[in-house]
Amino acid sequence: MHIMVKISPLKPYLPKKPEGFTSNPYDVIGNEEEKKLKLNPNSLIHLILPDGNGEEIYDNAAKAYQRYKDEGVIIKENQPSIFVYRQESKIFSHQGLIMGLSLKDYEAGKIVKHEHTRDKPLKDRTNHIISTNVAAGLVWSVFSANKKIKKTIEKIKKKDPIFNFSKNDYKHILWQETDTNIIENLTQLFKNEKVYIADGHHRAASAAEYRKKQLSGIDEEEIEKPWQYLLSYVASDDQIRILPYNRVIKKLPMNIEDFLKKLEEIYEIKQKDSAFDPERKNQIAMCLKGKWYELNVKDMDFKSKRDSLDVAILQDKVLNPILGISDPRADENIFFVGGVKNPLDMEKYITEKGNDIFFNLYPVNIKDLETIADLGGVMPPKSTWFDPKVLSGLILHDLQKK
Secondary structure (H helix, E strand, O other): OOOOOOEEOEOOEEEOOHHHHOEOOHHHOOHHHHHHHOOOOOOOHHHHOOOOOOOHHHHHHHHHHHHHHHOOOEEEOOOOEEEEEEEEOOOOOEEEEEEEEEHHHHHOOOEEOOOOOOHHHHHHHHHHHHHHOEEOOOEEEEEOOOHHHHHHHHHHOOOOOOEEEEEOOEEEEEEEEOOHHHHHHHHHHHOOOOEEEEEOHHHHHHHHHHHHHHHOOOOOOOOOOHHHEEEEEEEEOOOOOEEEEEEEEOOOOOOHHHHHHHHOOOEEEEEEOOOOOOOOOOEEEEEEOOEEEEEEEOOOOOOOOHHHOHHHHHHHHHHOOOOOOOOOOOOOOEEEEEOOOOHHHHHHHHHOOOOOEEEEOOOOOHHHHHHHHHOOOOOOOOOEEEOOOOOEOOOEEEOOOO
16 A cells, blocks of 8 residues: 555653643734733743744743743653544534654655745744744644544543643543554554645644754654654544634725625625625625625636635635735735634624625635645635634644654
8 A cells, every 4th residue: 555644653741730831823822812821931822922022032932941841841751652632512522633744744745735835934933943842733634534543543532531621612631542552553544544734834834844954964864753743633524623714804995886896797796684604605795894795606617626715716806806905915905814603793893893894704615625735726825714723732742852
């Protein structure tokens, strides 16, 4: 069989008190949340979003990591381990494995990407990982649902968990597996699995940059070092909940009538009485200056799977040609809102926060993401909001210690 992906157990640092230590991923933490977390000296925040200016930021991150070790905030695990991580709530629960994925496979395209990285955040995360020699944030990857892997996960869950605590409206449960037979069994099962990066493209790319730096001047690529592996949360694609990543336009650069006329070339438009969610792909709920409209795509003859995505249609046919937003990542007139579930809360972005348009999208299907990635395609920026976010700091993958 053709080997798809090599996995590895880890010997990480684990937090002594995970409830207070762990946090959301660095890139979804707002200013208020950051200030609050920084009141706790034993929070991961001092490592992932340190204070300081310029290079001082990366020095402070390294100092925080050293302090956690010196003060026993985190404890080294010496047995090679694979972990099962589960998030539970009454509304939604999901689980997956935390382990290492081969960065050599990532470089070879066996771990499939669907999004371009941007230079500035990539440089920041690369500087961060080189200064600290640790990965604290999980790269969320998915594979096609597999009964044998699921069975192994359920077997691991039969023992007592090492962590079980509540945070961010979810219960977080972590099981540790050190049995070499079970780890070997998973290693064999993953040899035939294709893995897709779902969330964390910059974390993955910076880990790959770190590996390149370590390899320079070394002939032998097969050396088993922690930096050969990417810290990953690997879940089956039936364990995924994707929410829409919505678009907000601050100012409409034309009058409403002209804008609606141009939109009518692309969508059938119906005015609605109140806030609502789209019910299917290729339907958008739009709040325009306080009024809601249902937009249904007219021409369903798409050249590719990527072109059929609502984020792509919106970018290619509305944002760029009508509103003049050619680069949504750099344009000041647009911002993105992920994770807001209630359309009445979306409406407030217009009625209370003074913006002009809220595009409420139907979530992207994980199978569409896999198909696009398989074809080497790239999705528009901010296409998917994976929810709930997996915590950072449950496991710290030290890149230097074997």
